[in-house]
Amino acid sequence: MPIPLPTFDDVLAAAARIAPHAHVTPVLRSHALDDLAGCRLHFKAEPLQRAGAFKFRGACNAVWALEEADAARGVATHSSGNHGAALALAARTRGIPCHVVVPEGANAAKLASIERYGATVHPCPPTIAAREDTAEQVRQRTGATLVHPYADRQVIAGQGTAALELFNANGPLDAVFAPVGGGGLISGTAIAAAAIAPACRVYGAEPEGAADTARSLAAGERQVDFVPDTLCDGLRGALGEPNFELLRQHRVDVFTVADADTVAAMRLLWQCLKLLVEPSSAIALAALLQQRSRFVGLSVGIVLSGGNVDVDALPWGRA
Amino acid sequence: MPIPLPTFDDVLAAAARIAPHAHVTPVLRSHALDDLAGCRLHFKAEPLQRAGAFKFRGACNAVWALEEADAARGVATHSSGNHGAALALAARTRGIPCHVVVPEGANAAKLASIERYGATVHPCPPTIAAREDTAEQVRQRTGATLVHPYADRQVIAGQGTAALELFNANGPLDAVFAPVGGGGLISGTAIAAAAIAPACRVYGAEPEGAADTARSLAAGERQVDFVPDTLCDGLRGALGEPNFELLRQHRVDVFTVADADTVAAMRLLWQCLKLLVEPSSAIALAALLQQRSRFVGLSVGIVLSGGNVDVDALPWGRA
Incomplete structure (x- = not known):
């Protein structure tokens, strides 16, 4: 849709x-x-x-646009790096959980940032399909709102x-x-x-x-x-x-x-x-x-x- | 004095x-x-x-504080790099000549900037005495005002x-x-x-x-x-x-x-x-x-x- x-x-x-x-x-x-x-x-x-x-702009807007009840269940995404770190930090500004699906082989500096901002990291194989599947599993398990990196x-x-x-x-x-x-x-x-x-x-x-x-x-x-x-x-x-x-x-x-x-x-x-x-x-x-x-x-x-x-x-x- | x-x-x-x-x-x-x-x-x-x-601040102030007649004869200095580049650029903002005495072995990026800003480069041995002597020779030959890097x-x-x-x-x-x-x-x-x-x-x-x-x-x-x-x-x-x-x-x-x-x-x-x-x-x-x-x-x-x-x-x- x-x-x-x-x-x-x-x-x-x-x-x-x-x-x-x-x-x-x-x-x-x-x-x-x-x-x-x-x-x-x-x-x-x-x-x-x-x-x-710049990713922090979109992530921050998405996090703060959530209704209170949705926000409480947290946010999740898949990201090769910058969006993941941005969403992790944005979630921290609102004090809500964040889950980031990261493809193996991602830039080490970006991965370190995601962890430093307090998100839970979920590794997956480096394909677009694997990223999306893993993110969907996380969503179903946690009730977190998926924040797509760009769509x-x-x-x-x-x-x-x-x-x-x-x-x-x-x-x-x-x-x-x-x-x-x-x-x-x-x-x-x-x-x-x-x-x-x-x-x-x-x-x-x-x-x-x-x-x-x-x-x-x-x-x-x-x-x-x-x-x-x-x-x-x-x-x-x-x-x-x-x-x-x-x-x-x-x-x-x-x-x-x-x-x-x-x-x-x-x-x-x-x-x-x-x-x-x-x-x-x-x-x-x-x-x-x-x-x-x-x-x-x-x-x-x-x-x-x-x-x-x-x-x-x-x-x-x-x- | x-x-x-x-x-x-x-x-x-x-x-x-x-x-x-x-x-x-x-x-x-x-x-x-x-x-x-x-x-x-x-x-x-x-x-x-x-x-x-930051060196551009001091160099620019020194260049623009000169009387017109002194400015026309240009400025000179010795510098391992940043002050030289800064003085070269400052001189260019006023359209006056600039001479920079550079010790051998200086940082290549800084040397390139000095040349790019249009100053005349005078190489010298990498001692403080040699820098000061060469700068003094340049001053006597050109009538340029010496702009010391810090004193x-x-x-x-x-x-x-x-x-x-x-x-x-x-x-x-x-x-x-x-x-x-x-x-x-x-x-x-x-x-x-x-x-x-x-x-x-x-x-x-x-x-x-x-x-x-x-x-x-x-x-x-x-x-x-x-x-x-x-x-x-x-x-x-x-x-x-x-x-x-x-x-x-x-x-x-x-x-x-x-x-x-x-x-x-x-x-x-x-x-x-x-x-x-x-x-x-x-x-x-x-x-x-x-x-x-x-x-x-x-x-x-x-x-x-x-x-x-x-x-x-x-x-x-x-x-």
């Missing part, structure tokens, strides 16, 4: 609901990156959001608050780029842009190795049968059904990016912004640089989605 | 002078680090300053604007920590704290392998004869004369920190703040954690001084 699609009013309600708990993240500028891109870049710094990613009205509305803040801080931009995994962030961004900055075009960026969104939009129907092959661990999920509908309605274009270009963009961001962005964030800058000539002289927003790099994998012994 | 010591009025004048050019950097919070430290931490994020460090009234006043912003954003804190190399940042911080938040204690953090400030304060006179041995490449300089006087006047205490503790703190900051701080910044958090029991329950400011990590040294091939 299709979920009701979120509207801009839902985004505004989300902004009010999460305000006591979420950070208003800064918008960062870099002259060096402006010179490189040939346009004026405005980076919405979601690595500085609580739990290190959820309140989650999408919450993710839209990042773009809302970006437009409020910077005025109507000519274009805004965001990464695309399941499509929560990009569809929330599209809703906010359509309402506040109708002339602003919204572009998604997804890995070549998980390019189901570009294929889905080209085909006119969701193409969810694929095996992701990308180091962007936050973007391996399949585009959600409501997300697909919203991207179609708002005529969002999606660019596909090779992982090597994403890593190069990540390196630029670390160097110029001093922000520890993860690959799944850097892909949005990589997409812009790939399409550089189309954006010369414009004002462009880039939603840097998260910063949950596995710091333990860095060469500390050599520092 | 001793230079006139800067006052709080100089800090206020600096704030007005640099406002058109410098960023007001955000103050970041982390619940995880608060829990670890047992106090409320307020991180002044100078890695997000232009040129990636300079306008530079110290400019560095004080970081603490000024921190207090303005957060109210009077109980304590504030900053790294100590030559003492520009810590002495500017002490001036600002004494004027705005007289109950706030100011603490410096310096590497065990360059602990001349702690020794100087203990002995009651500057102890500048030492060979630095620390990975904190921004903190290898000797404490300046005016800086020493200001630290004595303001009763600043300095803690010495082992490099291993600094690296551990850097890792925490990367992980929890998602900010690419360099070791010379992380030392301030390391000092607080070392002295943890003295600060339990307090509100503490930490000036994170810069983020010019040599990104090329990270394992990109493995990312």
